[in-house]
Amino acid sequence: MVMLNPIEIFCFYVVQPIIDLLGYLMDVHYLAFLSGLAVIGIILGLIFSIISVIWYKSTLKDVPKEQTPNLELVHIQEGPSKKKDD
Template sequence: MILNPIEAVCVYVVQPIIDLLAYLQNDVHYVAYLGGLAVLGMCLGLLFSIITVLWYRSLHPEEFAKVEKGE
């Protein structure tokens, strides 16, 4: 059976991250868990900021077009 895209992302991307954070919290140390959350937050923030900038630039191309000086 073929997974739909949402299931594929949840099963192969999100679930391992959640499992790693649960392992860090329960078996390693709480500070390692907080560090993992911080790294995850920074990575997601960077990813979403890049997506936002690309989205904004695609909606407003006239603001980023090169302006030629007329004499």
């Protein structure tokens, strides 16, 4: 008895029935075929976008922290405040 690897199991039991159903729908119910393709595209897009966001967040290691401005330096750069009373 030959054991299948996980990719073969996934392709044989998940992907192949979907492809067979879409092939049947393409010949018989064309609008259902198009809507099935649209649903598959949306699902795959969501899955890959979630994977991409997780990957992007995991690669960010050095995130600069927001620094509070030094109030003394801000006051020196602005200059003394002068009020004119006329």
